[in-house]
Amino acid sequence: MTEPVQQYTLFIMGGKEFAIEIGLVVEILQRQEAMPVPNMPDFLVGIIDLRGRVIPVIDLRKRFHMAPVAKSKDRIIIVRKGRERLGMVVDNVMEIVPLESKGITAPPSIFKGPGSEYLKKIGKTGGRMIVILDVDRLLNREEMFMLNEAINSGAG
Amino acid sequence: MRLLELLGSKTLAVRFGLILFAILSAGQIVAGAWYVLRERSHLEGSFNKRFDHLGALLVGVSRQPLFSFDYSPLMPFLDEMSRDSEIVAVRVYDSNRNLVAHKVKGDADSAASGMDGGVFFFPDNVARQFDVSMAGQSLGRVEIVFSAVNANSELRTLIIITPVFLGVLLLLVMFTVYRFFAKYVAAPIKSLNTGIEKVGKKDLTVYFASDREDELGETILGFNYLVEALRTYMARLSATAMDVTTAIRQMEEIFQKVGDGTNSQIESVGRMRERLSRMDLSQKDVFESAERAASLFQENLSSQLEIRASVTEIASSTDDLFKSTDIAYSAVSDMSSSSRQIADSADELAKTIEETSASVEQITSSIKLVEDHARQSAQVAADVTMTANSTGMEAVRAARDGMMNIQQEVASSSEIIQRLGTRSKDIEKILKVIKDVTEQTNLLSLNAAILAAQAGEYGKGFGVVADEIGSLAERTAMSTLEISNIVGTIQREIRDAVDSTGRGITRVEEGVSLVGRVEDALRQTLANSEKASKMAFSIERATVEQGNSIRHISKVVDRVQHMTKHVTLALKQQGNALNGLVGSAGTVRDVTEVVKKGMDEQSTGIQLISRNLELTNDMMSQVSEATFAQKKETGELIQDIVSIHDMGRRTIEIIDEMKETLTTLYAETENMQAEMKGFKLQ
Numbered sequence: 001m002t003e004p005v006q007q008y009t010l011f012i013m014g015g016k017e018f019a020i021e022i023g024l025v026v027e028i029l030q031r032q033e034a035m036p037v038p039n040m041p042d043f044l045v046g047i048i049d050l051r052g053r054v055i056p057v058i059d060l061r062k063r064f065h066m067a068p069v070a071k072s073k074d075r076i077i078i079v080r081k082g083r084e085r086l087g088m089v090v091d092n093v094m095e096i097v098p099l100e101s102k103g104i105t106a107p108p109s110i111f112k113g114p115g116s117e118y119l120k121k122i123g124k125t126g127g128r129m130i131v132i133l134d135v136d137r138l139l140n141r142e143e144m145f146m147l148n149e150a151i152n153s154g155a156g
Numbered sequence: 157m158r159l160l161e162l163l164g165s166k167t168l169a170v171r172f173g174l175i176l177f178a179i180l181s182a183g184q185i186v187a188g189a190w191y192v193l194r195e196r197s198h199l200e201g202s203f204n205k206r207f208d209h210l211g212a213l214l215v216g217v218s219r220q221p222l223f224s225f226d227y228s229p230l231m232p233f234l235d236e237m238s239r240d241s242e243i244v245a246v247r248v249y250d251s252n253r254n255l256v257a258h259k260v261k262g263d264a265d266s267a268a269s270g271m272d273g274g275v276f277f278f279p280d281n282v283a284r285q286f287d288v289s290m291a292g293q294s295l296g297r298v299e300i301v302f303s304a305v306n307a308n309s310e311l312r313t314l315i316i317i318t319p320v321f322l323g324v325l326l327l328l329v330m331f332t333v334y335r336f337f338a339k340y341v342a343a344p345i346k347s348l349n350t351g352i353e354k355v356g357k358k359d360l361t362v363y364f365a366s367d368r369e370d371e372l373g374e375t376i377l378g379f380n381y382l383v384e385a386l387r388t389y390m391a392r393l394s395a396t397a398m399d400v401t402t403a404i405r406q407m408e409e410i411f412q413k414v415g416d417g418t419n420s421q422i423e424s425v426g427r428m429r430e431r432l433s434r435m436d437l438s439q440k441d442v443f444e445s446a447e448r449a450a451s452l453f454q455e456n457l458s459s460q461l462e463i464r465a466s467v468t469e470i471a472s473s474t475d476d477l478f479k480s481t482d483i484a485y486s487a488v489s490d491m492s493s494s495s496r497q498i499a500d501s502a503d504e505l506a507k508t509i510e511e512t513s514a515s516v517e518q519i520t521s522s523i524k525l526v527e528d529h530a531r532q533s534a535q536v537a538a539d540v541t542m543t544a545n546s547t548g549m550e551a552v553r554a555a556r557d558g559m560m561n562i563q564q565e566v567a568s569s570s571e572i573i574q575r576l577g578t579r580s581k582d583i584e585k586i587l588k589v590i591k592d593v594t595e596q597t598n599l600l601s602l603n604a605a606i607l608a609a610q611a612g613e614y615g616k617g618f619g620v621v622a623d624e625i626g627s628l629a630e631r632t633a634m635s636t637l638e639i640s641n642i643v644g645t646i647q648r649e650i651r652d653a654v655d656s657t658g659r660g661i662t663r664v665e666e667g668v669s670l671v672g673r674v675e676d677a678l679r680q681t682l683a684n685s686e687k688a689s690k691m692a693f694s695i696e697r698a699t700v701e702q703g704n705s706i707r708h709i710s711k712v713v714d715r716v717q718h719m720t721k722h723v724t725l726a727l728k729q730q731g732n733a734l735n736g737l738v739g740s741a742g743t744v745r746d747v748t749e750v751v752k753k754g755m756d757e758q759s760t761g762i763q764l765i766s767r768n769l770e771l772t773n774d775m776m777s778q779v780s781e782a783t784f785a786q787k788k789e790t791g792e793l794i795q796d797i798v799s800i801h802d803m804g805r806r807t808i809e810i811i812d813e814m815k816e817t818l819t820t821l822y823a824e825t826e827n828m829q830a831e832m833k834g835f836k837l838q
Binding site for chain 2: 007009022023025026027028029030073075093095096
């Protein structure tokens, strides 16, 4: 049984709109100082302590090789990734939008391939196209392993 | 009724109970049937065993009688057998199927040869036949008929008792399940439901104490966490709204102060304008009186020049007179030596005297003119002095006082504007706080919306509230931006006001120095005109004196003429009265000398007056110029002040506009707070 309307968290990076299913979002935070972890890829900002829980934070713009925006509010979206939590720095979180499931389509096959695994679906609202991200595929297995190592070293 | 209701309500417990009931019923029906059938087969087995046993026994016993055709020994055995209550009939047949011996109890005709008397029951009578044979040759056959009534009644009992027992068991299980559901599932879910309903009605004080470790316990824990998170968000939101309200109140106060400051600035600018126009009026007075004084001086100067010309004329006439008198004297002296010459000379003298008389008359009229002019000049000089002293000086003093006042007002206005500058800095700070708080509110509303969306159906109402708060925050942000723009405009206006106040200050300073210069020039003019006035008076006096002298001269000349006529007559008639004539001529010469001296004196006096008057005239035109320049400065100053005034007005308008914006902002925040107050947090 599929719901015809699903809620999505709409956010902006580099002037473009992206969305994540609301069920995957835990919380939205203001920009805060993250503890840097040495010898990590540059898109990993560091780790933060959220109510006693150590959470790795990545800069999604760097992950997607986007040029930095001058007037960025820098919000952190905390998402569920299985049992883990992951913080993603984006330019700004705009609103919660309902997207009709009939307006959501799979991305064109030309986009499928290495480097675009994160692209889950394309949604449409008010004539705009929105990229719906696949949180589970933002990082590959190796990167996830490195992040876990970072948390453990940070927590230890 | 209650049961129907229960069935009608499709609660989980009822549905679960119904399904369980159906499964258990089916199972029990199958189990009951199976049990009864098993019992039946068991009974059938025991029947068969007994048949086999008794059959074998009967076959053994009846073998000999059948062989020997002596059937008597069979009867006791048959009697013995039929004693068994379940054996209805025993029959023995020979090889030709003739009944040779039998024992029958009751109705044994309807005996069935099989055991099938229905699904569960046996036929009432069951017959079995056994062949009796010896060495492979058939001797006959025996038949035993059993009654299955007892077994059937036993089966009947079983068929009745088993379902009853199973039914009771089913009811017991159902009751236990229902009790379990009611106690461990339905009640907690119901209380959870009421809690969620309470949350839907904005009561966030709900908390469930539970030490259960099952799924429901986890659900309750999750619910508690959700409510706790909502409560925290709400509390934070409420505090944020409070912050915003306080900030807006503070801002309103500051704007009130800014408005008051601007109003007092406008007032002081208005007062300045009034003073300036008053000053402008007195400057006009100064200018007018300076102009009047200048024209009077001009007039004076021309009179003076006329006087000078007359005096020069008089001087030359007097010179002529003096020379003539000298000549007359020498002629009279000569006359004493030559009477003929005297007589001629006397005629000549008479003629000359006549001329002199005419000249003197001319002088007299000229002197009269001079006298009039001198009087007029003195009057004018006095007028000028008075005008300069009373109106001019007063006006200059008023102008100076006005300038001083303006200087003070401008200084206080400048101070107010500086204060406005610092106030607007304060406003900027508060705006920053509001901006931060609004952003935080926006974030909180987003988080609340996420929580609401995750809470599912019950979160819908809360989601609406979160949306509303979000839009309120957005509107607040927009209002803040508007205010920020307005504050920017005000700051620009204030900067303009500061600049133009600075310009006003320099202009006022220039005006003050100009007024000082006017005052100095006017003072000098006053001193000069006083001097000129004194001079004019002394001239008037000298002229009057001169007039007297001239009149005296005229009289003398008249007398001289008269005497000369007499002398000529006497000379012609007597010719020996020369000595008296010589004396008279000497007198004439002396008088003429006096007149000449007075004339010279007058000439120098008039020259001095002329110089003084010219100097004063110069001064007057200086005053005129300075006053004109000052008037121009004052005009510019008035323009500046009017522009400051307008700016103040505009600032007030903008502040009013901003106050309106603030009021809407305040109302929106109040809305938000009211919305927040709907949530019970403690």
